[in-house]
Amino acid sequence: MSHRPKLLKVVVLGDSGVGKTSLMERFVNRRFSLQYKATIGADFLTKDMEVEEGGDNEEEEQGVRRWVNLQIWDTAGQERYQSLGAAFYRGADACVLVFDLTEAKTLEDLDSWRDEFLLQAAPRDPATFPFVVLGNKVDAAGGSARAVGEAAARAWCGARGHLPYFETSARENVNVDTAFHEVARQALKRD
Numbered sequence: 001m002s003h004r005p006k007l008l009k010v011v012v013l014g015d016s017g018v019g020k021t022s023l024m025e026r027f028v029n030r031r032f033s034l035q036y037k038a039t040i041g042a043d044f045l046t047k048d049m050e051v052e053e054g055g056d057n058e059e060e061e062q063g064v065r066r067w068v069n070l071q072i073w074d075t076a077g078q079e080r081y082q083s084l085g086a087a088f089y090r091g092a093d094a095c096v097l098v099f100d101l102t103e104a105k106t107l108e109d110l111d112s113w114r115d116e117f118l119l120q121a122a123p124r125d126p127a128t129f130p131f132v133v134l135g136n137k138v139d140a141a142g143g144s145a146r147a148v149g150e151a152a153a154r155a156w157c158g159a160r161g162h163l164p165y166f167e168t169s170a171r172e173n174v175n176v177d178t179a180f181h182e183v184a185r186q187a188l189k190r191d
């Protein structure tokens with residue numbers, strides 16, 4: 001039995017304004033602000049959490065619960081702040097791709113965020129590296145404000161290796177814990 005929490009590095013990527021910082025603040029510090037303050041450079045928040053180890057197969061035995069220290073790296077979506085380089089991405093155990101459900105372009109842009117990540121992080125397992133996709137601002141995506149349907153988002157994820165998908169709201173705390181638990185589980189499963 002190991003007592004020390006395992007450190008897992010997670011990188012959060014996506015266009016400016018989709019809510020990357022807000023999702024992390026909600027998850028780690030249980031806070032939310034409507035005020036937008038662009039992230040400059042990079043910073044991280046950490047959270048100790050208990051994660052169920054084990055496969056996706058439901059017939060498998062109940063997994064062992066394990067403490068992990070999730071180190072979540074926030075990045076700037078704005079292009080002019082993007083000069084972080086490979087050191088920032090390297091060693092990541094999982095990558096969270098965030099888009100805004102009310103802005104279709106932010107989903108289209110996830111391909112280039114994913115490509116950039118794979119280029120910079122250069123994981124040994126690019127084909128199976130764990131990405132988790134979050135469609136954020138579901139609270140604001142009612143009726144005609146929604147620009148990306150859930151089926152379309154799931155199809156996008158399906159075409160890229162069946163990436164787990166969650167519709168979240170940092171503002172109203174929808175699916176935030178669930179999503180980060182899945183991120184931690186995927187990261188832990190990798191080694």
Ligand code: GTP
Binds near residue numbers: 036136
């Ligand atoms: P950059 O740091 O520029 O890359 O942006 P970011 O992705 O970190 O976005 P940020 O978290 O700063 O959020 C941008 C704006 O969207 C802020 O005004 C937030 O209050 C708002 N926002 C974030 N999440 C949500 C959400 O779930 N619902 C709604 N309605 N607004 C949100």
Ligand code: MG
Binds near residue numbers: 022075077
């Ligand atoms: Mg930010």
